[in-house]
Structures are given as structure tokens and as C-alpha cells.
Amino acid sequence: xxxxxxxxxxxxxxxxxxxxxxxxxxxxxxxxxxxxxxxxxxxxxxxxxxxxxxxxxxxxxxxxxxxxxxxxxxxxxxxxxxxxxxxxxxxxxxxxxxxxxxxxxxxxxxxxxxxxxxxxxxxxxxxxxxxxxxxxxxxxxxxxxxxxxxxxxxxxxxxxxxxxxxxxxxxxxxxxxxxxxxxxxxxxxxxxxxxxxx
Amino acid sequence: xxxxxxxxxxxxxxxxxxxxxxxxxxxxxxxxxxxxxxxxxxxxxxxxxxxxxxxxxxxxxxxxxxxxxxxxxxxxxxxxxxxxxxxxxxxxxxxxxxxxxxxxxxxxxxxxxxxxxxxxxxxxxxxxxxxxxxxxxxxxxxxxxxxxxxxxxxxxxxxxxxxxxxxxxxxxxxxxxxxxxxxxxxxxxxxxxxxxxxxxxxxxxxxxxxxxxxxxxxxxxxxxxxxxxxxxxxxxxxxx
Numbered sequence: 121x122x123x124x125x126x127x128x129x130x131x132x133x134x135x136x137x138x139x140x141x142x143x144x145x146x147x148x149x150x151x152x153x154x155x156x157x158x159x160x161x162x163x164x165x166x167x168x169x170x171x172x173x174x175x176x177x178x179x180x181x182x183x184x185x186x187x188x189x190x191x192x193x194x195x196x197x198x199x200x201x202x203x204x205x206x207x208x209x210x211x212x213x214x215x216x217x218x219x220x221x222x223x224x225x226x227x228x229x230x231x232x233x234x235x236x237x238x239x240x241x242x243x244x245x246x247x248x249x250x251x252x253x254x255x256x257x258x259x260x261x262x263x264x265x266x267x268x269x270x271x272x273x274x275x276x277x278x279x280x281x282x283x284x285x286x287x288x289x290x291x292x293x294x295x296x297x298x299x300x301x302x303x304x305x306x307x308x309x310x311x312x313x314x315x316x317x318x
Numbered sequence: 319x320x321x322x323x324x325x326x327x328x329x330x331x332x333x334x335x336x337x338x339x340x341x342x343x344x345x346x347x348x349x350x351x352x353x354x355x356x357x358x359x360x361x362x363x364x365x366x367x368x369x370x371x372x373x374x375x376x377x378x379x380x381x382x383x384x385x386x387x388x389x390x391x392x393x394x395x396x397x398x399x400x401x402x403x404x405x406x407x408x409x410x411x412x413x414x415x416x417x418x419x420x421x422x423x424x425x426x427x428x429x430x431x432x433x434x435x436x437x438x439x440x441x442x443x444x445x446x447x448x449x450x451x452x453x454x455x456x457x458x459x460x461x462x463x464x465x466x467x468x469x470x471x472x473x474x475x476x477x478x479x480x481x482x483x484x485x486x487x488x489x490x491x492x493x494x495x496x497x498x499x500x501x502x503x504x505x506x507x508x509x510x511x512x513x514x515x516x517x518x519x520x521x522x523x524x525x526x527x528x529x530x531x532x533x534x535x536x537x538x539x540x541x542x543x544x545x546x547x548x549x550x551x552x553x554x555x556x557x558x
Contacts, residue, residue, distance in 0.1 A: 311381035
């Protein structure tokens with residue numbers, strides 16, 4: 121029996137992977153949102169609630185000017201932001217870690233690490249955008265009504281500004297909270313990702 | 319039937335060592351395994367749980383890297399590949415079948431089969447056409463638009479087999495493919511794999527406890543305590 125000597129490096133020139141077109145990742149992200157709609161709705165609600173709290177704190181403090189009040193409001197806004205961050209991180213962390221096996225499988229099918237991160241990025245972007253916007257509108261709207269009823273109407277421009285700011289913050293936090301674990305999962309050896317049991 | 323060339327080695331491992339954990343808690347799952355797997359054979363890897371069977375299986379499939387020694391797939395040392403090159407190897411050279419089927423739950427049967435082709439850069443029309451052909455081959459052409467949750471275990475495993483064939487790989491790795499199926503369905507899956515190996519010349523490597531699976535194997539590797547204990551040869555085809 122003759123054993124052919126293996127070449128040490130082999131021929132790697134053929135190993136030029138083409139990344140699939142953008143829509144492949146987009147379809148995967150959309151399918152994931154569509155099929156797990158209720159699960160994603162809950163995640164999204166978590167984001168919305170956090171942002172609603174932040175937005176309403178902003179709105180309520182926007183009309184007030186007293187220095188003591190302002191200081192208290194700063195404190196409240198800071199706290200709400202922290203709560204929001206923890207809530208969003210928790211939601212997104214869960215939604216990534218419960219899918220380790222899916223990540224491992226997609227790796228086995230030949231997906232590059234970048235593709236996996238792209239899918240989670242798109243998903244987080246969509247969830248973050250819808251959740252944060254809904255939350256911001258809810259928070260600002262509710263506080264505007266409360267404020268208005270107590271004879272302190274909220275300026276429309278300021279309200280729009282707060283909605284934009286809160287939505288932006290929410291999207292940023294959501295994407296960040298999803299991307300970090302997704303990158304970690306994508307970098308794992310496929311065998312390790314498949315082994316993870318949650 | 320494609321001709322099986324003598325001694326054509328698709329996978330070779332040289333003194334592979336795999337260790338989990340570090341220091342005193344370290345466990346050596348593989349302790350110097352050297353073996354060769356020939357093109358076109360039906361190989362079973364057998365061993366009690368904890369023997370290192372799954373670890374060897376993962377090494378051979380490029381799912382994990384060894385701590386020491388080398389694994390060559392088609393003469394390429396996989397330890398030297400970048401993550402991108404490894405993804406390419408998994409995409410084009412190896413097809414995977416799992417005990418738990420591992421279909422992508424949110425996609426339909428057809429989408430599961432076409433996904434590896436899209437990763438390989440196949441145009442979508444072509445991928446769909448080939449995907450339908452593969453689903454027909456495993457007898458599920460009529461259920462192409464169903465999602466995994468709407469399919470039985472046996473059907474899911476058939477879809478997984480179709481998916482593993484998507485990019486016409488040289489090797490199919492099957493990790494206890496009949497482990498979660500009843501006897502009759504398991505037998506059907508074994509027959510299907512055997513048929514593919516005979517007609518398409520694919521190398522099939524499977525980790526298994528299933529005696530029906532061992533009966534159809536050309537060779538059987540017995541793994542014990544992280545070592546290749548014994549190689550059993552069933553078929554004269556592989557007895558070089």
C-alpha cells in the first residue's frame with residue numbers, strides 16, 4: 121500500500137469565496153422576523169418600553185427651568201437611559217444566544233462570519249427602528265398629554281426633536297447590543313456553536 | 319457508477335490531538351489519531367460516548383481545529399486556513415447531516431436546500447432549479463414550500479440530505495443521522511445515503527451507534543479513549 125505524501129500547504133488558490141448578494145442576508149433577516157413574529161414582538165416591546173420611559177422623561181423635563189428641578193430631571197433622565205440600556209441589552213442578548221445552534225448550522229452551510237453578523241445587524245436595525253420609534257412616540261405623546269393637562273403644553277418642535285433623539289438612541293443601543301454577541305458567536309468554531317445548549 | 323480510484327485519499331489525519339480545557343482540568347478527547355479516508359467509501363466511526371468519536375468527526379469536517387497534529391482535506395491542511403477559506407471549504411467540499419436535522423427553522427424546505435448554493439455564488443434561478451431536483455431526489459419535491467416544523471423527522475432529515483448535496487460536495491459528514499428516527503425511517507435514510515454513495519460517488523463519513531448503519535459501511539473505525547482502536551473492513555472495495 122503506497123501512501124501518497126500530502127502536500128503541506130495544498131492548493132489554496134481556488135479558495136476564493138464570493139459573499140452572497142445583499143438580498144440573501146436581507147431575506148434571512150426578514151424571514152427571521154416574520155416567522156418568529158411574536159418572539160420578536162416581545163423583544164421589540166422591551167425596546168419600546170425602555171425608550172418610552174426615556175422619551176417621556178425628556179419631554180417632562182423640557183418645559184421646566186428651575187435649577188433644582190433641572191438637576192433632578194438630569195438624574196431621572198440618566199437613570200432612564202441606564203434602564204433602557206440594560207433592558208435592550210438583555211432582550212438582544214437573549215435573541216442571539218438562543219440561536220447559537222442556528223449560527224453553527226449556517227456556518228456549516230458555508231456562510232462566512234461576516235454574513236452571520238450582517239444578518240443580525242439587519243435584524244437588530246429593523247427591530248430597533250420599529251421598537252424605538254413606537255416607544256418614542258408613545259412616551260412623548262403620553263407625557264405631552266399629562267403636561268398639557270397640567271397647563272404646561274409641550275412645544276411641537278421640541279417633541280419631534282425628542283422623538284428623533286430617542287429613536288436614534290434606541291437604534292444605536294439595539295444594534296450594539298446585538299452585534300457584540302453576534303460577532304462573538306460568528307467567530308466561534310462551528311462545532312462549539314453547535315454544542316451550545318440553551 | 320463513477321469509478322473509485324484506488325488509494326485516493328480525501329481526508330487524512332496525522333497524530334491529531336484535541337484537548338478541551340486547560341491545566342489540571344484538561345481533557346484529552348483525541349490522543350494522537352492517524353487515519354486515512356478514501357474517496358467514495360462509506361465509512362462509519364464508532365465508539366462509546368466520551369470516546370472522542372464526535373471530536374474526530376468535527377476535526378475531519380473542519381468544524382474544529384486540532385491542538386496538535388494536522389488534518390488534511392483534499393491535501394489541504396485545514397489548520398492553515400483562514401476563517402474565510404474554511405467557510406469556502408465547508409461550502410464546497412463538505413456536506414453536513416446532523417442527528418437533530420438542524421434545518422433553518424424560519425426557511426422553507428427549498429430555501430434550506432438553496433442556501434448553501436447562494437453562499438457559493440450560484441444565481442438564484444439556477445439554485446432553485448437544482449434545489450427542486452435534489453428535493454425530488456429525496457422524494458420531497460411536493461413539499462418544497464413547507465417549513466421544517468410542518469415536516470416529520472424523517473422528512474426533515476431528507477431535506478437535510480438534499481441540502482448537504484447542494485454544492486455537490488466530495489464528502490458527506492453524517493453525525494448519527496438515524497439517532498432521532500424510528501427504525502423504519504432510519505432504514506430509509508440509510509438506504510438513501512447508500513444509494514447516493516453508490517450512484518454519485520460521494521464519500522460518506524458517519525458517526526453512529528446504529529447497527530443497520532454499520533452493516534452497509536465499507537469500513538468501520540472503532541474509537542476508544544481518544545485513539546483509533548481498530549479498523550474493520552467490510553467491503554473488498556475499500557480493502558487496499
